[in-house]
Amino acid sequence: MARTTLSGxxxxxxxxxxxxxxxxxxxxxxxELFGYTNIETRSIEPLETLMSKGETSKxxxxxxxxxxxxxxxxxxxxxxxxxxxxxxxRYVLENAAALSFPFKRYQIQKVWRGERPQDGRAREFTQxxxxxxxxxxxxxxxxxEVPLVMAEAFARLAPLGLPPVRILANNRxxxxxxxxxxxxxxxxxxxxxxxxxxxxxxxxxxxxxxxHVGLSRAQADAVIGLAQIRxxxxxxxxxxxxxxxxxxxxxxxxxxxxxxLEQCERLSPGVVQGDLAIARGLDYYTGSVYxxxxxxxxxxxxxxxxxxxxxLASDGRRSYPGVGMSIGITRILMRIFGQNLLVADRSVPTVxxxxxxxxxxxxxxDMTAKSLRDRGIPTExxxxxxxxGKQLKYAIRxxxxxxxxxxxxxxxxxxxxxxxxxxxxxxxxxEAARRPQINADGAQExx
Amino acid sequence: MARTTLSGxxxxxxxxxxxxxxxxxxxxxxxELFGYTNIETRSIEPLETLMSKGETSKxxxxxxxxxxxxxxxxxxxxxxxxxxxxxxxRYVLENAAALSFPFKRYQIQKVWRGERPQDGRAREFTQxxxxxxxxxxxxxxxxxEVPLVMAEAFARLAPLGLPPVRILANNRxxxxxxxxxxxxxxxxxxxxxxxxxxxxxxxxxxxxxxxHVGLSRAQADAVIGLAQIRxxxxxxxxxxxxxxxxxxxxxxxxxxxxxxLEQCERLSPGVVQGDLAIARGLDYYTGSVYxxxxxxxxxxxxxxxxxxxxxLASDGRRSYPGVGMSIGITRILMRIFGQNLLVADRSVPTVxxxxxxxxxxxxxxDMTAKSLRDRGIPTExxxxxxxxGKQLKYAIRxxxxxxxxxxxxxxxxxxxxxxxxxxxxxxxxxEAARRPQINADGAQExx
Numbered sequence: 082m083a084r085t086t087l088s089g090x091x092x093x094x095x096x097x098x099x100x101x102x103x104x105x106x107x108x109x110x111x112x113e114l115f116g117y118t119n120i121e122t123r124s125i126e127p128l129e130t131l132m133s134k135g136e137t138s139k140x141x142x143x144x145x146x147x148x149x150x151x152x153x154x155x156x157x158x159x160x161x162x163x164x165x166x167x168x169x170x171r172y173v174l175e176n177a178a179a180l181s182f183p184f185k186r187y188q189i190q191k192v193w194r195g196e197r198p199q200d201g202r203a204r205e206f207t208q209x210x211x212x213x214x215x216x217x218x219x220x221x222x223x224x225x226e227v228p229l230v231m232a233e234a235f236a237r238l239a240p241l242g243l244p245p246v247r248i249l250a251n252n253r254x255x256x257x258x259x260x261x262x263x264x265x266x267x268x269x270x271x272x273x274x275x276x277x278x279x280x281x282x283x284x285x286x287x288x289x290x291x292x293h294v295g296l297s298r299a300q301a302d303a304v305i306g307l308a309q310i311r312x313x314x315x316x317x318x319x320x321x322x323x324x325x326x327x328x329x330x331x332x333x334x335x336x337x338x339x340x341x342l343e344q345c346e347r348l349s350p351g352v353v354q355g356d357l358a359i360a361r362g363l364d365y366y367t368g369s370v371y372x373x374x375x376x377x378x379x380x381x382x383x384x385x386x387x388x389x390x391x392x393l394a395s396d397g398r399r400s401y402p403g404v405g406m407s408i409g410i411t412r413i414l415m416r417i418f419g420q421n422l423l424v425a426d427r428s429v430p431t432v433x434x435x436x437x438x439x440x441x442x443x444x445x446x447d448m449t450a451k452s453l454r455d456r457g458i459p460t461e462x463x464x465x466x467x468x469x470g471k472q473l474k475y476a477i478r479x480x481x482x483x484x485x486x487x488x489x490x491x492x493x494x495x496x497x498x499x500x501x502x503x504x505x506x507x508x509x510x511x512e513a514a515r516r517p518q519i520n521a522d523g524a525q526e527x528x
Numbered sequence: 529m530a531r532t533t534l535s536g537x538x539x540x541x542x543x544x545x546x547x548x549x550x551x552x553x554x555x556x557x558x559x560e561l562f563g564y565t566n567i568e569t570r571s572i573e574p575l576e577t578l579m580s581k582g583e584t585s586k587x588x589x590x591x592x593x594x595x596x597x598x599x600x601x602x603x604x605x606x607x608x609x610x611x612x613x614x615x616x617x618r619y620v621l622e623n624a625a626a627l628s629f630p631f632k633r634y635q636i637q638k639v640w641r642g643e644r645p646q647d648g649r650a651r652e653f654t655q656x657x658x659x660x661x662x663x664x665x666x667x668x669x670x671x672x673e674v675p676l677v678m679a680e681a682f683a684r685l686a687p688l689g690l691p692p693v694r695i696l697a698n699n700r701x702x703x704x705x706x707x708x709x710x711x712x713x714x715x716x717x718x719x720x721x722x723x724x725x726x727x728x729x730x731x732x733x734x735x736x737x738x739x740h741v742g743l744s745r746a747q748a749d750a751v752i753g754l755a756q757i758r759x760x761x762x763x764x765x766x767x768x769x770x771x772x773x774x775x776x777x778x779x780x781x782x783x784x785x786x787x788x789l790e791q792c793e794r795l796s797p798g799v800v801q802g803d804l805a806i807a808r809g810l811d812y813y814t815g816s817v818y819x820x821x822x823x824x825x826x827x828x829x830x831x832x833x834x835x836x837x838x839x840l841a842s843d844g845r846r847s848y849p850g851v852g853m854s855i856g857i858t859r860i861l862m863r864i865f866g867q868n869l870l871v872a873d874r875s876v877p878t879v880x881x882x883x884x885x886x887x888x889x890x891x892x893x894d895m896t897a898k899s900l901r902d903r904g905i906p907t908e909x910x911x912x913x914x915x916x917g918k919q920l921k922y923a924i925r926x927x928x929x930x931x932x933x934x935x936x937x938x939x940x941x942x943x944x945x946x947x948x949x950x951x952x953x954x955x956x957x958x959e960a961a962r963r964p965q966i967n968a969d970g971a972q973e974x975x
Contacts, residue, residue, distance in 0.1 A: 086622065087570065087572065087573075087574070087606075090570035090572060091570075092567075092568070092569055092570055092619065092622075093567070093568070094567075094623060094626055094627075095565040095566070095567055095627075095633070098565075098566050098567050098568065099565070099566070102566060113877035113906050114877075114901040114904070114905075114906050114907070115901070115906070115907075115908065116876055116877060116878035116906055116907065116908035116928075117876075117877070118542040118545075118546070118875060118876045118877060119542070119545050119546070119549060120539075120540070120541075120542055120545050121539070121540070121545065122539055123534065123537035123538075123539055123652050124571070124638065124640075124652060125534065125537060125640075125652065126534075127534070128594075141593075141594045141595075142591050142592065142593060142594065143591070143592050143593070143594045144589050144590070144591055144608070145589065145590050145592075146588075146589060146590070146642035147575075147588045147589065147590045147607065147642070148588075148642075149642065157534075159534075160594065161591070172539065175533065175539075176541060179541055180541075180542075181875070181922075181925045181926055183911050185876070185908075186542065191571065193571075193572075195593035195594070195595075195596065205570050205571060205572065220911060220912060222890065233901070344891070344894075347891070348894060348895075348898060428565060428628070429563055429564075429565045429632070430560035430561075430563060430564070430565060431563035443669065444791070444794070447791075447795060448795075451795060454561040454562070454680070457561070458561075459560050459561050459562070459563055460561070460562075460563065461562065461563035461632075464630050464667060465667060475628075478628045479628055481563075
C-alpha cells in the first residue's frame with residue numbers, strides 16, 4: 082500500500098486525538114447544559130441544495146459512484162457538505178412535522194472544502210455548531226443566548242489550558258440602517274468589503290468602497306468611521322453617541338446590540354465585546370453577527386462565528402428564522418498542536434498494566450484485569466511474559482501510570498517509581514490517573 | 529431549498545440520535561476499558577489505496593473538486609473510504625515511527641458504499657472498529673481478546689434493551705488445512721462459497737463448489753460436512769472428532785479455535801460459539817474469523833465481524849499483522865428504529881424548564897438557569913412569557929421532567945404532575961431525570 086499524505090486532510094496521533102476528544106466532550110456537555118439536543122446529518126447533499134446559497138461552488142467536492150453509468154451520476158449530482166448550516170436547514174424542512182419549535186440543536190461533524198490548504202485552513206475539518214430555529218418567529222433573546230452558550234463552552238475549556246476567547250458582536254440592522262441613512266444602496270457589497278477591515282486596514286477598505294461599490298469619499302469615510310468602533314458597552318455607546326441617525330432599522334440594531342452586550346456582560350463578564358467591523362460575508366444574516374478570536378492568537382482568524390438569519394430555510398409556506406454559531410474545532414487544534422499548546426499525558430486510556438510472570442499465568446492475569454475493568458478501571462495485560470524490565474517499558478512508553486505484579490501482589494506507580502503491596506480487588510487509582518490529563522504545556526510532561 | 533430524501537443515507541430524529549449517542553458511549557467506554565485508544569482517519573483516500581484490496585471498486589464513491597480542471601482531478605484520483613480497515617492500515621504505515629506496538633486502537637466513523645440500499649444496508653453508515661496491530665509479530669492471545677472486548681461491549685449494551693448478541697468464530701487455518709488435506713487447491717474460492725452456507729443452504733453450496741470451483745462431489749461433501757459443525761466447545765470437539773487430518777495448518781487451527789472458545793467461555797460465558805461455516809469473503813484473513821448475530825434478528829445478517837490478518841499492511845521492510853472486529857452501528861440502529869426496539873424518553877437533554885411570569889423577569893430567570901447549570905443540571909428558560917399552560921406544553925412536548933416557577937419558588941414534576949416548593953439553589957433532580965433514559969420498548973413512553 083502506498084504511503085500518501087494528502088495536504089489539507091489533517092490526522093492526529095492518539096495523544097492528540099485525546100485532546101480533541103476532551104475538547105469535544107466539554108463543548109458538547111456545555112451545549113447540553115443549555116438544552117441543545119444533538120443531531121447528525123448525512124455527509125452528502127444534492128449539488129442543488131449545496132449551491133442554493135451561492136458563492137461556494139469553487140470549494141465544493143463532487144461525489145459520484147465510480148462504476149455507475151455517467152448518466153446516473155448526472156441525473157442526481159451529489160456533493161460533500163461544506164458547512165453544517167445548509168444541511169441543517171434541509172433537515173429542519175424535511176422533519177418539521179416531527180420537531181418541536183423553537184428547536185435548539187447542536188451538531189459536531191466534519192465538512193469539506195476544496196480550498197488551498199494553509200495555516201488554519203484544511204480541506205476536511207470538524208465544526209461544532211449550535212442553532213436555535215423557530216417556526217415563523219424567533220425571539221431576540223436567543224441572539225443573546227447563543228454567544229453566551231459559546232462563552233460558557235470556552236470558559237469550561239480554559240481549565241484544560243486553552244487560551245481565553247473573546248467574542249465580538251455586531252448587528253446587521255445597525256450597519257444596514259446606517260448605510261441606508263447615508264444613501265448607500267449596495268449594502269451587501271459594502272458589508273463584504275467592511276468585513277476585511279481588520280485584515281487590510283482602513284485605507285484599502287476606503288479605496289475598495291469607492292472603486293468597487295461606487296461610494297463617494299464621504300460615504301466611505303462614514304462607513305469606515307462606524308466600523309472602527311469597538312470595545313466594551315461604554316466604548317460602543319460613546320462611539321455611537323457621535324451619530325444621530327434617523328432610521329428605524331438603525332435604531333433597532335443599536336438597541337439590540339447594546340442589549341446583547343449588557344446581558345452578556347451580566348451573565349458572562351468580560352467575554353463579549355462590540356466590534357462594528359464584524360460584517361460576515363454571507364448575505365443571509367439579518368441581525369446579530371458574531372466572530373471570536375483566541376486571545377494571543379488573533380492572527381489565526383475567527384474560531385467561532387455566526388449570526389441571526391431570517392430566511393435560511395423556507396418551504397414556501399413557512400419560514401424558519403434562526404440564530405447560530407459554529408466553532409472551528411480543527412482550526413483551533415491545528416494551532417494547539419502546531420504550537421504544542423496542549424498535550425495529553427498519555428496516549429492510551431489504560432490505567433493499569435498487569436505484568437506477567439510467565440505465559441502460564443495469563444489466565445489468572447486476565448481474571449485480575451477483568452476484576453479491575455468491572456470496577457471501571459481501564460486495564461491491559463502485558464503482551465508477552467518478557468522480563469519485567471521489558472514489561473515496564475511497555476507501560477513507560479505509553480505513560481500507563483500503574484503496573485501490577487501478580488506474583489508479589491504489588492503495584493508500581495511509574496510516575497514516582499514507588500511500589501507497594503495492595504489488595505487489587507479493592508485498590509483504586511488516584512483521581513489524576515483515572516484518565517489521561519491534558520497539560521497546558523507540551524514541554525511539561527507528567528512522567 | 530428543495531426537500532430531497534436520498535435513499536441509503538439514514539438520518540435520525542433527536543430522540544433517535546440520543547439512542548445512538550448512548551450506544552456509542554457504551555461501546556467506546558468498553559473499548560477503553562481494555563486499553564484501546566481512539567483515532568480518526570480522513571474520509572478521503574487516494575483511489576489506489578482504496579482499490580489495493582480489490583473487489584470493491586463498484587461500491588466506491590469518487591470525489592473530485594467541482595471546479596478544478598479535470599486534469600487536476602485525474603492526476604490525484606480520490607474516493608471516500610468504504611471501511612475503516614484500509615485507512616487504518618495506511619495510518620499505521622504513515623505513523624509507525626510515532627506509534628507503540630502492539631498498537632490497540634478503536635475508531636468510530638462513517639463509511640460510504642454505493643450499494644443498492646436495502647434492509648440493513650445503507651450507503652453512508654457508521655462502523656465501530658477495534659484492531660490490535662503488531663510490528664512483525666502479534667501473539668495469538670489478541671485473537672481471544674478481540675471477541676471478548678466485543679462481548680463486553682454488547683453485555684454493557686444489554687441493560688439499554690439491546691437484544692443479546694452471539695459471536696460466532698471459526699479459524700481459517702483449520703478450514704484451509706482441511707481443504708488442502710482433501711486435495712483442494714483453490715482455497716479462497718472455496719471459502720467464498722462456503723461463506724454463503726447459512727444463506728443458500730448446503731445443496732446450493734455443493735452445486736456451486738462443483739460447478740464454479742471444480743471440486744469433486746466427494747470434496748464438496750467433505751467441505752460442507754465441516755462447515756455444518758457449530759455450537760459450544762463440546763459440539764465443536766465432537767464434530768471435529770470425526771476427522772483425523774494429518775495437516776499441520778489444520779492442527780494449529782483446531783488448537784487455536786478450541787483455545788479461543790475455552791477462554792471466551794471462561795471470561796464471558798455463553799457469548800462466543802464455534803461456527804465452521806464462517807469464512808468471511810475477504811482473502812486477507814489468515815487465522816480466527818468472527819461474525820455476530822443479534823439473537824432473534826439473525827435475518828439482519830452479521831452485525832459485528834472481523835478476523836486475524838497477517839499482511840494487511842506492509843511497507844516493504846516490515847509487516848504489520850493484526851486482528852480486529854467491526855460493529856455495524858447503523859445496521860443495528862436501522863433495525864432498532866425500524867422495529868421500535870429502543871426509544872429515548874425525551875428528545876432534549878434539558879432537565880428543568882424555568883417558567884416566566886413576564887418578560888421583565890427574564891433576567892432573573894436567566895440567573896436561576898445559570899445557577900442550575902453551574903451545578904451540572906441542563907436548564908432552559910421558557911421561550912416566551914406566555915400563559916403557564918402554554919409554557920408547560922413546551923416542557924410536556926419534549927418530556928422535560930421539571931418546570932420551575934420563579935414566582936412561587938416551586939417545581940412541578942411533569943411525570944407525576946406533583947408541584948412542591950423548593951430551594952432551587954440546592955434542589956437536585958432524581959437520578960432517572962438527570963439524562964434521557966433509553967427504554968426497551970417504543971410503546972412504553974415514560975410520560
